Amino acid sequence: MDITINKQLVQKGEKDQDFTPVFNINNLNLWYGQDHALKDIKFDIPEKQVTAIIGPSGCGKSTFIKTLNRMVEMVPIVRMSGEIVYRDKNIFDPKYGVEELRTQVGMVFQKPNPFPKSIYDNVAYGPRIHGIKNKKVLDEVVEKSLRGAAIWDEVKDRLNENAYGLSGGQQQRLCIARCLAIEPDVILMDEPTSALDPISTLKVEELVQELKKDYSIVIVTHNMQQAARISDRTAFFLNGEVVEYTDTSTLFSNPSDKRTEDYITGRFG
Amino acid sequence: MSRDKTNQKSIRSMIQENKSSRSQSAVMEKVVPKIFLICAIISIFTTLGIVFTLLTETFTFFSRISIVEFFTNTRWFPFTSDENADYGIIALVLGTLTVTAIAMVVAIPVGLAVAIYLSEYASAKTRKMIKPILEVLAGIPTIVYGFFALTFVTPLLDKIIPGGISIFNALSPGIVVGIMIIPMIASLSEDAMNAVPNAMREGAMALGATRFEVAIKVVLPAALSGVIASFVLGISRAIGETMIVTIAGGSRPTADINVTESIQTMTAYIVQVSQGDTGYGTTIYYSIYAVGMTLFVFTLIMNLLAQFISRKFREEY
Ligand SMILES: Nc1ncnc2c1ncn2[C@@H]1O[C@H](COP(=O)(O)OP(=O)(O)O)[C@@H](O)[C@H]1O
Ligand SMILES: [Mg+2]
Numbered sequence: 185m186d187i188t189i190n191k192q193l194v195q196k197g198e199k200d201q202d203f204t205p206v207f208n209i210n211n212l213n214l215w216y217g218q219d220h221a222l223k224d225i226k227f228d229i230p231e232k233q234v235t236a237i238i239g240p241s242g243c244g245k246s247t248f249i250k251t252l253n254r255m256v257e258m259v260p261i262v263r264m265s266g267e268i269v270y271r272d273k274n275i276f277d278p279k280y281g282v283e284e285l286r287t288q289v290g291m292v293f294q295k296p297n298p299f300p301k302s303i304y305d306n307v308a309y310g311p312r313i314h315g316i317k318n319k320k321v322l323d324e325v326v327e328k329s330l331r332g333a334a335i336w337d338e339v340k341d342r343l344n345e346n347a348y349g350l351s352g353g354q355q356q357r358l359c360i361a362r363c364l365a366i367e368p369d370v371i372l373m374d375e376p377t378s379a380l381d382p383i384s385t386l387k388v389e390e391l392v393q394e395l396k397k398d399y400s401i402v403i404v405t406h407n408m409q410q411a412a413r414i415s416d417r418t419a420f421f422l423n424g425e426v427v428e429y430t431d432t433s434t435l436f437s438n439p440s441d442k443r444t445e446d447y448i449t450g451r452f453g
Numbered sequence: 454m455s456r457d458k459t460n461q462k463s464i465r466s467m468i469q470e471n472k473s474s475r476s477q478s479a480v481m482e483k484v485v486p487k488i489f490l491i492c493a494i495i496s497i498f499t500t501l502g503i504v505f506t507l508l509t510e511t512f513t514f515f516s517r518i519s520i521v522e523f524f525t526n527t528r529w530f531p532f533t534s535d536e537n538a539d540y541g542i543i544a545l546v547l548g549t550l551t552v553t554a555i556a557m558v559v560a561i562p563v564g565l566a567v568a569i570y571l572s573e574y575a576s577a578k579t580r581k582m583i584k585p586i587l588e589v590l591a592g593i594p595t596i597v598y599g600f601f602a603l604t605f606v607t608p609l610l611d612k613i614i615p616g617g618i619s620i621f622n623a624l625s626p627g628i629v630v631g632i633m634i635i636p637m638i639a640s641l642s643e644d645a646m647n648a649v650p651n652a653m654r655e656g657a658m659a660l661g662a663t664r665f666e667v668a669i670k671v672v673l674p675a676a677l678s679g680v681i682a683s684f685v686l687g688i689s690r691a692i693g694e695t696m697i698v699t700i701a702g703g704s705r706p707t708a709d710i711n712v713t714e715s716i717q718t719m720t721a722y723i724v725q726v727s728q729g730d731t732g733y734g735t736t737i738y739y740s741i742y743a744v745g746m747t748l749f750v751f752t753l754i755m756n757l758l759a760q761f762i763s764r765k766f767r768e769e770y
Contacts, residue, residue: 255659260576287661297652300675310660313670359656366660 203230212266236415244424253289290368296355298347310366333361353384510742529706544706548716553691555627564638572646573668591636599700602629621703621715645679678763685759695720
């Protein structure tokens with residue numbers, strides 16, 4: 185994993201494609217024990233766009249996005265090979281701390297997981313652990329993040345109430361606000377609307393459209409319509425491999441791989 | 454398919470056959486709850502009986518010794534002629550509280566550290582190995598701890614502390630009571646921390662929190678009610694602990710506490726009187742009920758406090 189090679193990779197990515205990549209992934213393999221969950225993944229993630237990942241259940245979507253902020257390493261039996269370059273830095277380089285990576289690459293989970301604290305403390309949690317103590321600064325960050333997650337108007341009068349009093353959809357937007365509070369560069373979302381009702385889902389989808397002006401977003405979804413609605417590029421995963429990865433409109437209207445076509449026309453999965 | 458059907462049929466007929474024996478189980482359904490109810494009633498009445506005895510004997514005591522003297526006198530000196538005797542519970546209470554305080558200074562930090570290690574750092578394998586060891590430690594008879602205090606810890610302290618230490622003292626049993634309580638606090642706190650959903654740890658990790666920050670700023674607050682409950686149970690246990698303080702603490706009740714000198718706790722006093730040849734009906738005899746009552750009130754307050762605190766600190770998730 186040589187830094188100079190990584191630099192070349194970034195430049196190559198810029199030349200080959202018409203976007204600036206935030207992530208360059210090359211030859212990524214991942215095993216859970218003997219189970220080969222990701223196979224030779226090659227993937228460039230564009231800046232300030234929405235990248236959707238679709239595929240049948242168990243194909244490795246969650247595993248893949250959890251490698252991007254190294255959360256996958258919480259599973260003790262995981263082994264990996266290959267390289268992931270985030271803005272010129274090899275994320276597995278011991279000098280580049282995993283905590284620092286995670287302040288740049290935030291994550292929103294499938295099930296809303298606010299802390300059992302007040303709405304305010306939830307959003308202030310990230311800035312606080314990174315040493316920001318000034319009350320005025322925190323107040324500003326909290327308001328800005330809640331506004332950014334389109335939930336400010338609903339909670340501004342109850343910032344000191346427990347986050348678990350919110351509805352599921354509000355909790356998920358609160359988790360997005362919590363993520364925005366440390367001003368990340370990339371936001372990873374793992375099926376963020378699968379536990380939500382249709383109206384909350386719509387709100388989160390609108391929010392994603394809004395957020396891509398400032399953030400690069402990778403979203404896993406099992407819902408193809410959602411991918412078609414909100415993403416710029418879509419990757420189709422199958423059995424731990426990237427079958428096809430291209431513009432969303434191309435992938436849905438003119439897939440080049442038979443398996444992609446079968447999947448999007450509902451013939452399997 | 455056809456095999457499935459024959460299977461289903463035979464199960465159906467088996468159920469049919471078993472229906473005949475249902476009448477028998479119907480009797481069971483009626484009788485068993487009654488037996489359980491009787492058991493519950495017996496245990497409630499036993500408790501009431503204990504409290505009743507405690508109360509009547511305590512009243513007899515207070516008909517001889519004024520309640521004001523009992524709570525304000527700082528001297529406890531019953532083994533003398535009746536007119537010279539002093540019954541000031543403060544001396545015994547201070548003995549108990551000193552030992553309890555020393556025990557908690559030992560048990561809370563160590564127990565909590567063990568709990569955090571087991572719940573947040575240890576691999577599943579290590580946890581599986583250490584948890585049973587904790588349970589074994591918690592099962593060691595307290596008399597073993599008592600002799601450990603007297604024959605090992607006290608001589609050790611005598612070497613370490615400049616100026617030495619009395620053979621009977623508050624420090625040694627205090628430390629050993631603390632050691633005895635560590636497994637309880639560790640185990641109960643670990644249970645509370647383990648019950649915190651992993652999703653919360655992931656949420657914090659994804660914000661760039663270190664494992665330590667996750668443990669201290671997410672898991673511990675979320676588990677606080679259980680953790681505090683374990684502390685209070687530990688305190689209750691220390692207040693009620695008898696064998697260790699009887700063996701290693703001595704029998705010199707004093708309000709003038711010096712941890713290197715002999716003291717006496719409420720429990721140790723009760724043992725001392727029960728073992729002696731104090732006659733039934735003497736003031737000394739009744740005094741152990743008054744002391745027992747005080748002990749009872751202390752633990753009751755601790756339990757109420759535990760409930761109050763854990764409700765106040767509860768973080769719903
Ligand atoms: N913690 C784990 N331990 C072992 N195997 C896992 C674990 N998580 C996922 N897997 C396996 O990895 C494969 C991909 O899972 P996942 O990434 O969760 O798929 P998806 O999100 O696309 O449904 C599956 O075969 C799954 O069984
Ligand atoms: Mg998944």
